Amino acid sequence: MVMAMALPISMKHPSSLANQHLCRTSPPQAHSHLLPCTRGKSRPSIRLPLPRTPRALDDPPAAADGDASFAVLASMQSQHNEIVVVDTPESRVLLLDSTHNIHSLLNKDQKWTGSYWDEFASLPAIVPPGPIGIFGLGGGTAAHLMLQSWPSLHLEGWEIDDILIDIAREYFGLSGLEQSTQAGGSLSVHIGDALSPSATVPGGFAGIIVDLFCDGKILPQLKEISTWLDMNKKLMPNGRIMVNCGGVHGELSDGGDGPTNINVSDASWMQNSTIKALCQAFPDKLSWKRLKEQESENYLALTGPTPDLNSWSAALPSPLSSNVKHWKPCKLA
Numbered sequence: 001m002v003m004a005m006a007l008p009i010s011m012k013h014p015s016s017l018a019n020q021h022l023c024r025t026s027p028p029q030a031h032s033h034l035l036p037c038t039r040g041k042s043r044p045s046i047r048l049p050l051p052r053t054p055r056a057l058d059d060p061p062a063a064a065d066g067d068a069s070f071a072v073l074a075s076m077q078s079q080h081n082e083i084v085v086v087d088t089p090e091s092r093v094l095l096l097d098s099t100h101n102i103h104s105l106l107n108k109d110q111k112w113t114g115s116y117w118d119e120f121a122s123l124p125a126i127v128p129p130g131p132i133g134i135f136g137l138g139g140g141t142a143a144h145l146m147l148q149s150w151p152s153l154h155l156e157g158w159e160i161d162d163i164l165i166d167i168a169r170e171y172f173g174l175s176g177l178e179q180s181t182q183a184g185g186s187l188s189v190h191i192g193d194a195l196s197p198s199a200t201v202p203g204g205f206a207g208i209i210v211d212l213f214c215d216g217k218i219l220p221q222l223k224e225i226s227t228w229l230d231m232n233k234k235l236m237p238n239g240r241i242m243v244n245c246g247g248v249h250g251e252l253s254d255g256g257d258g259p260t261n262i263n264v265s266d267a268s269w270m271q272n273s274t275i276k277a278l279c280q281a282f283p284d285k286l287s288w289k290r291l292k293e294q295e296s297e298n299y300l301a302l303t304g305p306t307p308d309l310n311s312w313s314a315a316l317p318s319p320l321s322s323n324v325k326h327w328k329p330c331k332l333a
Helices: 116-120 141-149 162-171 225-232 273-281 309-314 320-326
Strands: 071-077 082-087 091-096 101-107 132-135 154-159 186-191 205-210 235-244 286-290 299-303
Touching (some): 101 141, 225 273
Parallel strands (some): 154 186
Antiparallel strands (some): 071 082
16 A cells, blocks of 8 residues: 655656566556655655555556646565655655655755755765765665765665666666766666675775665664674775664654654754764764754764864855754763
8 A cells, every 4th residue: 555645845857767677657647545644754744645556557547637746657566665656746756665755856846855865965075085875875866966966976875675776767867877977976876785794895985875764764773883883994084974863763653643842952862763873883973963844853963073064064055055054063971
């Protein structure tokens, strides 16, 4: 069953490549059921009408009273995910797993998403020159934003679900990112476990983006100190890791009655198990921030010495230049 989801979204048209794994409507049709969709705190929320069940090529959904506000382009089950691709006049959205949380979002008319993917694009300004790893590539939203902002970057993306990569290449323009930009940057895609010892590059990563969730929950390994110590060994000197730590209780998916009320104080990061593990792994060398989205409670973490926020801000375009000023150091009592 396609679960309900709720949020205003937008994207850039990806290239279309035929792939044998895809179940899709042909042509895409509108769906009439408006369901109150919810999402886990780790993902942004949208208000979106979704079908009650996915439809395949041999069972195309019928339009209702000329309503063409969205279309389900693909829906299928892989070994790792329930995958649904939804297209709206503003955006294309990738929904995954039984929660149907939003895992990727591409806007048609604007670059920035207004969510945590934007924050990832600020990392290259504070790391040494060199490859940046994306652990949890999904549909490639972060890769799009990073290569648009830093076209000479070399990105190395890990994704465990090969079928999801096929979907991303067809519907989210991932194959275009695998081609060199005029400045020489590109994305290399690796199918496999991002937390395995093999997820590395010669000489180490200049930075690593971590965005790893399963069934609406952050991976349990990310609450273990040893995971972060092992990942830190994959960095070159002065490299950094930036992590999407999910919501207040990063290990939980939102049950759905609305945002949890919390006190956003300087110690509020202690409510997030992933940040607590990171702070123990990197004492006095971890920063955090809580996103100020209207419907998000995401926490982000950044390893390494606290950056000079003014210098970092000056090296970034708007809106990133103002966003980075909200990072704060983590300190255990």
